[in-house]
Amino acid sequence: xxxxxxxxxxxxxxxxxxxxxxxxxxxxxxxxxxxxxxxxxxxxxxxxxxxxxxxxxxxxxxxxxxxxxxxxxxxxxxxxxxxxxxxxxxxxxxxxxxxxxxxxxxxxxxxxxxxxxxxxxxxxxxxxxxxxxxxxxxxxxxxxxxxxxxxxxxxxxxxxxxxxxxxxxxxxxxxxxxxxxxxxxxxxxxxxxxxxxxxxxxxxxxxxxxxxxxxxxxxxxxxxxxxxxxxxxxxxxx
Numbered sequence: 001x002x003x004x005x006x007x008x009x010x011x012x013x014x015x016x017x018x019x020x021x022x023x024x025x026x027x028x029x030x031x032x033x034x035x036x037x038x039x040x041x042x043x044x045x046x047x048x049x050x051x052x053x054x055x056x057x058x059x060x061x062x063x064x065x066x067x068x069x070x071x072x073x074x075x076x077x078x079x080x081x082x083x084x085x086x087x088x089x090x091x092x093x094x095x096x097x098x099x100x101x102x103x104x105x106x107x108x109x110x111x112x113x114x115x116x117x118x119x120x121x122x123x124x125x126x127x128x129x130x131x132x133x134x135x136x137x138x139x140x141x142x143x144x145x146x147x148x149x150x151x152x153x154x155x156x157x158x159x160x161x162x163x164x165x166x167x168x169x170x171x172x173x174x175x176x177x178x179x180x181x182x183x184x185x186x187x188x189x190x191x192x193x194x195x196x197x198x199x200x201x202x203x204x205x206x207x208x209x210x211x212x213x214x215x216x217x218x219x220x221x222x223x224x225x226x227x228x229x230x231x232x233x234x235x236x237x238x
């Protein structure tokens with residue numbers, strides 16, 4: 001058997017294991033992310049989510065019947081080390097509007113996932129929401145991660161659209177991947193790798209620039225158009 005009949009991957013040059021995210025505050029023009037704290041954020045976020053139980057449809061937790069119940073869940077969820085939660089503060093509205101997390105953190109493999117994202121209707125479709133995702137992505141790649149993942153329920157079309165808009169490439173469906181709230185979940189996988197980061201960073205910077213918005217706050221260039229050339233595969237369901 002010849003050497004070429006059993007190919008192996010290339011050596012990863014100058015590889016250093018990246019750090020685990022911890023205690024991060026990420027500052028942007030429109031958004032600030034800070035470590036999620038039940039005592040600081042639970043009551044404010046419960047109010048932001050109140051009356052919008054559909055936010056929790058594809059989440060492993062929620063909806064929550066009371067602020068106390070939400071506080072208890074948040075205290076327990078943030079006590080572990082496997083998921084690193086961040087509250088999202090919208091600078092334009094001067095209000096907390098949601099949270100997002102790093103999870104499935106695998107420094108030795110250079111892989112990290114963004115997920116467990118809950119955004120109130122007031123935060124959704126805002127510059128702050130997009131910048132929050134950009135700031136988390138930026139920290140991951142600038143800290144040395146090679147792969148950045150997004151996974152969601154395959155039935156969650158808004159999440160699949162969001163992943164594609166943010167520059168994630170579609171990687172397929174994992175059938176019967178898990179059970180959530182007693183229901184089957186097929187999981188849609190998306191990913192970005194480090195060689196794509198600089199082009200995506202430029203796309204985000206162009207989109208987030210104040211000059212990209214008119215006096216009514218309407219975008220001139222869409223982020224999806226700006227990330228299209230970077231994405232290696234689009235979601236065929238969209």
